[in-house]
Amino acid sequence: MQSHMSGRFFGVAVIALLLGAVAARAQDTELQFYTSVPRELSAPLAERFTAMNSGIKVNLFEAGAETVLGKMELEIRSAGRIQADVIWLEEPAAVKQFADDGRLEPYASSELENVLPIFRDPQGRFVANQVAFVFIMYNAKKMSSDKAPKSWKDLTDSRFAKQLIFANPRVSGTGATVASAMVQAYGLVYWESIAKLKPILVSGSEGMISTIVQGERLAGPIHNYTIGELLEKKQPIAYVVPTEGGIALPAYVAIARGTPKLEAAKKFYDFMISKEAAGQLVKDGMFSTRTDVPGPKGWPSIGEVKTMPFDWTQHARAKAEIKAKFADLMEK
Amino acid sequence: MTGIELGASGRHRDVPATPQLTLSPHRLFAAMACGFALLLVVLPMGWLFIGPSIESGRLDVDFLAEVFGQRRLVGALLNTIEASLATSLLATVIGVALALLVARTDLPLRRIFSTLIMGSFVTSSYLVAFAYIVLLGPNAGVINQALMRLFGLDEALFDIYSFEGYVFVATLEATSLVFMTVVAALRTLDGSLENSARILGAKAFRVIGTITLPLTAPAIGAGALVAFISTLSLYGAPAILGVRVVPTEIQALLGYPARFDLAAGVSLYLMVLALGGLLLYQRLLNRPGRFVTLTGKGTPTETLPLGRWRWPAFAFAWTYILLSLFLPYAVLGYASLSKAVGADLSLENLTLANYAFILRDQLSMRGLKNSLLLAVGAALVAAMLASIIGFMAVRLREQRTMRAVDAVLMLPFGIPSVVIAVGLILAFIRPPLVLYGTIWIIGLAYLTKYLPIAVRTIAAVYEQIDSSLEEASRIVGASPTTTFTKISVPLAWNGIVSVVFVVFIPCFSELSASILLVSPYNETAAFAMITTWGGGSFEATCATGVIMLAITLCVTLVGHAAFVRSAPIVIR
Numbered sequence: 056m057q058s059h060m061s062g063r064f065f066g067v068a069v070i071a072l073l074l075g076a077v078a079a080r081a082q083d084t085e086l087q088f089y090t091s092v093p094r095e096l097s098a099p100l101a102e103r104f105t106a107m108n109s110g111i112k113v114n115l116f117e118a119g120a121e122t123v124l125g126k127m128e129l130e131i132r133s134a135g136r137i138q139a140d141v142i143w144l145e146e147p148a149a150v151k152q153f154a155d156d157g158r159l160e161p162y163a164s165s166e167l168e169n170v171l172p173i174f175r176d177p178q179g180r181f182v183a184n185q186v187a188f189v190f191i192m193y194n195a196k197k198m199s200s201d202k203a204p205k206s207w208k209d210l211t212d213s214r215f216a217k218q219l220i221f222a223n224p225r226v227s228g229t230g231a232t233v234a235s236a237m238v239q240a241y242g243l244v245y246w247e248s249i250a251k252l253k254p255i256l257v258s259g260s261e262g263m264i265s266t267i268v269q270g271e272r273l274a275g276p277i278h279n280y281t282i283g284e285l286l287e288k289k290q291p292i293a294y295v296v297p298t299e300g301g302i303a304l305p306a307y308v309a310i311a312r313g314t315p316k317l318e319a320a321k322k323f324y325d326f327m328i329s330k331e332a333a334g335q336l337v338k339d340g341m342f343s344t345r346t347d348v349p350g351p352k353g354w355p356s357i358g359e360v361k362t363m364p365f366d367w368t369q370h371a372r373a374k375a376e377i378k379a380k381f382a383d384l385m386e387k
Numbered sequence: 388m389t390g391i392e393l394g395a396s397g398r399h400r401d402v403p404a405t406p407q408l409t410l411s412p413h414r415l416f417a418a419m420a421c422g423f424a425l426l427l428v429v430l431p432m433g434w435l436f437i438g439p440s441i442e443s444g445r446l447d448v449d450f451l452a453e454v455f456g457q458r459r460l461v462g463a464l465l466n467t468i469e470a471s472l473a474t475s476l477l478a479t480v481i482g483v484a485l486a487l488l489v490a491r492t493d494l495p496l497r498r499i500f501s502t503l504i505m506g507s508f509v510t511s512s513y514l515v516a517f518a519y520i521v522l523l524g525p526n527a528g529v530i531n532q533a534l535m536r537l538f539g540l541d542e543a544l545f546d547i548y549s550f551e552g553y554v555f556v557a558t559l560e561a562t563s564l565v566f567m568t569v570v571a572a573l574r575t576l577d578g579s580l581e582n583s584a585r586i587l588g589a590k591a592f593r594v595i596g597t598i599t600l601p602l603t604a605p606a607i608g609a610g611a612l613v614a615f616i617s618t619l620s621l622y623g624a625p626a627i628l629g630v631r632v633v634p635t636e637i638q639a640l641l642g643y644p645a646r647f648d649l650a651a652g653v654s655l656y657l658m659v660l661a662l663g664g665l666l667l668y669q670r671l672l673n674r675p676g677r678f679v680t681l682t683g684k685g686t687p688t689e690t691l692p693l694g695r696w697r698w699p700a701f702a703f704a705w706t707y708i709l710l711s712l713f714l715p716y717a718v719l720g721y722a723s724l725s726k727a728v729g730a731d732l733s734l735e736n737l738t739l740a741n742y743a744f745i746l747r748d749q750l751s752m753r754g755l756k757n758s759l760l761l762a763v764g765a766a767l768v769a770a771m772l773a774s775i776i777g778f779m780a781v782r783l784r785e786q787r788t789m790r791a792v793d794a795v796l797m798l799p800f801g802i803p804s805v806v807i808a809v810g811l812i813l814a815f816i817r818p819p820l821v822l823y824g825t826i827w828i829i830g831l832a833y834l835t836k837y838l839p840i841a842v843r844t845i846a847a848v849y850e851q852i853d854s855s856l857e858e859a860s861r862i863v864g865a866s867p868t869t870t871f872t873k874i875s876v877p878l879a880w881n882g883i884v885s886v887v888f889v890v891f892i893p894c895f896s897e898l899s900a901s902i903l904l905v906s907p908y909n910e911t912a913a914f915a916m917i918t919t920w921g922g923g924s925f926e927a928t929c930a931t932g933v934i935m936l937a938i939t940l941c942v943t944l945v946g947h948a949a950f951v952r953s954a955p956i957v958i959r
Contacts, residue, residue, distance in 0.1 A: 098749065114908060116750075116908060117750060117918065118918050119918075124642070124643035125641060125643045125645060126906055127643075128644065129812070130823075130906070132817070133821050138824060139907070225642070227921070256629045257629070257921075265727070265728065265925040265926075268727055269524075269728060271525075379459060383462075
């Protein structure tokens with residue numbers, strides 16, 4: 056009898072423990088977070104947020120901007136809404152398009168007032184928390200600084216025959232932006248000249264890094280944070296800020312409309328534009344859009360970087376055509 | 388690889404109808420297995436035709452013509468055809484030569500060679516492409532640089548980022564396919580004709596040219612077509628090397644904004660091309676007279692001495708293994724342990740950081756876990772379905788329905804994975820059944836693609852098992868279900884186990900279908916690998932490749948040791 060009782064007690068205890076565990080698990084919120092920002096940058100932010108908000112786990116999905124956008128569009132068709140709770144994309148025109156289609160949730164975060172006005176949506180549907188710049192990086196071991204390109208225009212010079220590498224605009228968001236920026240400044244003839252120099256096209260926005268570091272190709276457009284990181288690792292590279300200016304790539308944070316986890320999503324949104332997150336971003340070589348945070352180490356503040364003019368709406372309109380032309384010119 | 392029965396040829400005998408029509412549980416279950424398998428084929432293929440119309444809300448066939456209005460797509464189609472033809476041709480020449488050397492001559496180390504070529508067979512061409520960027524990149528490629536220094540050249544000899552570079556990489560993989568098909572035929576070819584010719588004084592080359600090759604011509608043609616069809620499907624290698632082919636173009640069409648109609652259109656053209664190949668393959672293997680020479684047990688052929696050609700032949704065979712297996716894995720292994728693969732060779736450049744990165748990386752770990760799950764799942768389900776369907780395909784060969792089911796089930800064998808993926812997206816992106824966005828749609832693609840090979844492999848096993856034991860079991864009163872589970876399955880057990888691996892190995896590293904079907908958190912290992920590469924970390928990408936190889940080897944070896952029975956199972 057005694058053992059029977061203790062057995063029953065034991066059973067009840069186990070059930071209670073299991074229920075407790077289930078209840079504890081049920082409290083955990085899992086945020087689905089889609090981003091085109093490389094995992095080296097986005098994963099630490101997500102982890103930091105979870106450390107500060109126990110019970111909210113952030114599941115990261117990272118891929119090239121075009122892949123993420125493609126998946127989001129397929130989700131809208133299949134499930135009726137973007138399956139992410141929060142997105143963070145380096146593709147301003149597409150983010151604006153999603154907002155105009157009513158796919159993003161407006162949110163008047165109290166943190167917004169600290170962000171430079173040009174980086175906020177007046178209706179509060181999206182906000183840029185960071186800006187990366189694209190400059191020209193080159194292999195300094197194989198090319199001296201006097202031979203190095205001085206401007207974007209300079210890249211069309213015949214001395215760069217078989218020395219250039221670009222991200223394929225059809226796969227890489229950055230690649231598409233660079234392609235558009237040059238067309239906006241110089242017309243398609245820019246890429247016709249480049250095509251004659253037989254550049255390599257790679258799929259990812261940064262698939263080019265190892266190729267330049269290895270010296271397989273000598274120069275190409277690369278993000279400032281990558282350049283900073285490589286310089287810190289004493290890799291044999293150098294960079295130039297082209298005379299036309301660097302290409303600015305803001306990354307926009309937004310909440311997907313229809314998320315069942317709106318409160319947690321708002322918390323994460325607040326965090327993404329907080330001073331705390333800005334500190335981390337700047338440490339990783341990004342420029343923060345906050346008025347109260349300086350530029351990353353070794354770089355001036357965001358207002359002092361020479362920036363090439365770029366029309367994102369024009370980019371959104373002409374992108375498909377430019378990509379097709381680009382493919383016709385460059386791909387084998 | 389055995390013949391794939393496509394057309395229902397020959398007269399069928401009338402089968403007594405009454406006992407066949409009773410609805411018993413085993414019959415129902417068997418019908419369900421066939422029904423499910425048929426659905427796997429018909430659904431994605433049908434949706435390619437009707438998808439664009441459903442999308443635009445009216446009868447829409449414009450997309451079929453619009454494909455030809457798009458220069459890029461036409462270019463991609465031509466590129467694909469050209470690359471597949473060139474690859475198939477090269478692979479056939481090399482593969483047949485290797486098969487003859489291994490199966491007919493005294494080539495040194497030929498048994499080790501046959502084992503190692505399996506390694507080339509299971510190595511995905513995107514891994515090989517990665518390795519050859521390091522070896523044959525036009526500026527920094529290790530081989531190119533060595534040759535430039537050696538001969539004082541100003542320009543590199545090879546450029547892997549080219550159409551020719553792509554054909555080279557594709558040929559390395561396709562050659563193993565041709566080899567396997569032809570060597571199997573050579574081993575079952577009755578040797579008496581060849582032996583007689585030799586006794587009558589014909590020289591070795593003459594015997595091969597006038598007897599061996601003509602007799603194995605159907606198998607050679609079949610091997611060439613398998614090489615052609617499999618090259619049509621390739622996504623990874625051309626994407627990495629920057630060559631525009633239909634699979635890479637379809638991936639772009641499903642980007643943002645998506646063009647389903649064009650993706651469906653160009654998929655249909657690729658499918659027609661592949662099915663044309665499949666039909667031809669079918670006809671080659673069904674040529675009359677095949678069974679006269681290709682018997683299970685025949686007179687063994689005498690080994691032809693190579694004489695002074697022994698060592699050149701040896702060099703030729705091992706150059707292939709070097710290029711397709713040793714060099715790629717040496718590069719992947721070295722790169723995965725390097726800080727920067729371009730830096731000078733030194734101990735300081737070695738690191739385990741790339742492996743540490745992958746083990747900590749959410750995406751890579753999720754990809755490996757998902758791929759393991761998908762590949763094991765697809766392999767087990769395929770083996771289960773195939774052991775039922777393959778059994779029926781052999782034992783119920785006389786029934787017209789069964790032959791038709793069998794023929795339809797074989798179709799995906801010829802359909803490029805990327806086409807299956809487009810069909811599945813169109814079929815499962817809208818209610819009633821929304822599978823897009825789940826891991827299930829990837830599993831379905833794997834099952835569709837690899838079920839034909841599974842069914843064929845098991846059918847080949849049942850062909851060799853005499854049905855007398857099954858008949859005996861029925862005579863003593865066992866139900867068909869009991870006979871199947873107690874007699875047929877145990878007899879074919881090793882064949883069923885080998886099917887699990889035949890499906891597991893390609894699924895685990897699959898890329899062509901999964902690149903389109905992955906959704907956030909349902910990534911596959913190969914997708915994670917491509918994303919890591921796109922993020923600029925070549926070394927970490929190689930570490931993923933090495934981890935994938937290690938998992939494949941572990942699963943195969945452990946599975947083999949655990950489940951393959953050396954003696955027939957004792958029947959209780």
